[in-house]
Amino acid sequence: MSIRYYDGPMSTTTLPITDSAACCAPLTREALGASQADGLARSLKALADPTRLRLISIVxxxxxQEACACDLTAPVGLSQPTVSHHLKVLTDAGFLSRSQRGTWAHFALVPGALDxxxxxxxxx
Amino acid sequence: MSIRYYDGPMSTTTLPITDSAACCAPLTREALGASQADGLARSLKALADPTRLRLISIVxxxxxQEACACDLTAPVGLSQPTVSHHLKVLTDAGFLSRSQRGTWAHFALVPGALDxxxxxxxxx
DNA sequence: AGGCTATATCGATGGATGTCAATACGGTAC
DNA sequence: GTACCGTATTGACATCCATCGATATAGCCT
Structure with missing residues (x-):
């Protein structure tokens, strides 16, 4: 928990175009191709960690649906580098978006990504 | 692809009571507790593998929504022990159920588990 | 019985992954 | 400028995991 002294211009990072999970028929409709299975597995791998699930739910x-990184370290009880790592994984997978405001990094849910x-x- | 010579009495394995994913509020409603996050992560980990996703979709x-194990090795292009391992992971996680009929093992989707x-x- | 087939288990191995301490980077405040 | 703070990156380490060959188990058929 920190007090924000500065609220400068927001510089949003490039939004992830990956969209690896919004392309095909549901899993139970027909047999998955190798590449489609690989894409979905990558998305699921990003979610398949207790800490990352908690980070998502907190955000x-x-x-x-946005939270400062400074408020995310304490709740999960892990070191700052570890939390930063998990946030990067979730951002790279397209579930979170990162925006820097001054010194602070804010992470927001990407609408529809989980869905x-x-x-x-x-x-x- | 094998021809079945025998269709003896079906002995279904104990159905998985785990149900680790049917207990709580959706991820985006409120912050997840540690144990709930752990349970969901375990379920997602079982799904977060390309081979296992393909096995599920084939079944x-x-x-x-049932397939013989003998018909599952060739499509994924991996060794028989590896496929057997993946089928066990999916069964232990409660996504597939296993039933032995003579020499052959049949795997079926557990209704509602994915949902x-x-x-x-x-x-x- | 013995041989054959289907499946599971064991042991080993290479690669991915979660975690941390230490450090680097970037920005604010004095 | 210097000091301080928040965040990301690096490097190391231990653990987990997917994969295979070899073997074990179990069931059918002749």
Missing amino acids: AASEG SVARLLTSA | AASEG SVARLLTSA
């Missing part, structure tokens, strides 16, 4: 529960993965796992 | 696309994971990832 999602925050104001505007597109969920849709691939749903049979209906 | 799902088969007659009655309950997907529901946890969906914001709506």
Whole structure:
């Protein structure tokens, strides 16, 4: 928990175009090709960690579904470099977006990213 | 692809009670507790592998959403022990059920298992 | 019985992954 | 400028994991 002294111009990082999970038919419709399976597996791998799931849920529960990195270290009880690493994994996978405001880094949920993965796992 | 000579009494294995993914509020509703995050992560880890995703999709696309293990080795292009290992991981995680009929092992989709994971990832 | 087939398990191995301490980078405040 | 603070990166380490060959187990058929 830190007090923000500065709220300068927001510089959003390049939004991830990966979209590795919004391309194909649901998993249960027909046999997956090797490349499609690989893309979905990469997305799922990014989610398949307790710490990362908690980070996502904390961000999602925050104001505007956005949270300062400074508020994310304490709740998960891990070192700052480790949390930074997990946030990078989630950002690279397209689940979070990063925006720097002065010294502070803010992470926000990418709308629809989780849902597109969920849709691939749903049979209906 | 093998021809089945025998269709003896079906002995279904104990159905997995784990249900690690059908307990709580969606990921984006409120911050996840440590144990809940751990359970969901375990489920996602079982899914986060290209080979296992392909195995699931092949089973799902088969007659009655069930397939003989003998028909699952060739499509994924890996050794028999490796495929057997992946099938065990998916079965232990509760996504597949195993039933032995004579010499052959049949794997079927556990209804709703994928959907309950997907529901946890969906914001709506 | 013995041979054959399908599947699971074991042991080893190379590669990925989570974690941390130390350090580097970048920006604010004095 | 210098000092300080937040964050990212580096390097190291231990653990986990996917994969295979070899072997074990179990069931069918002749």
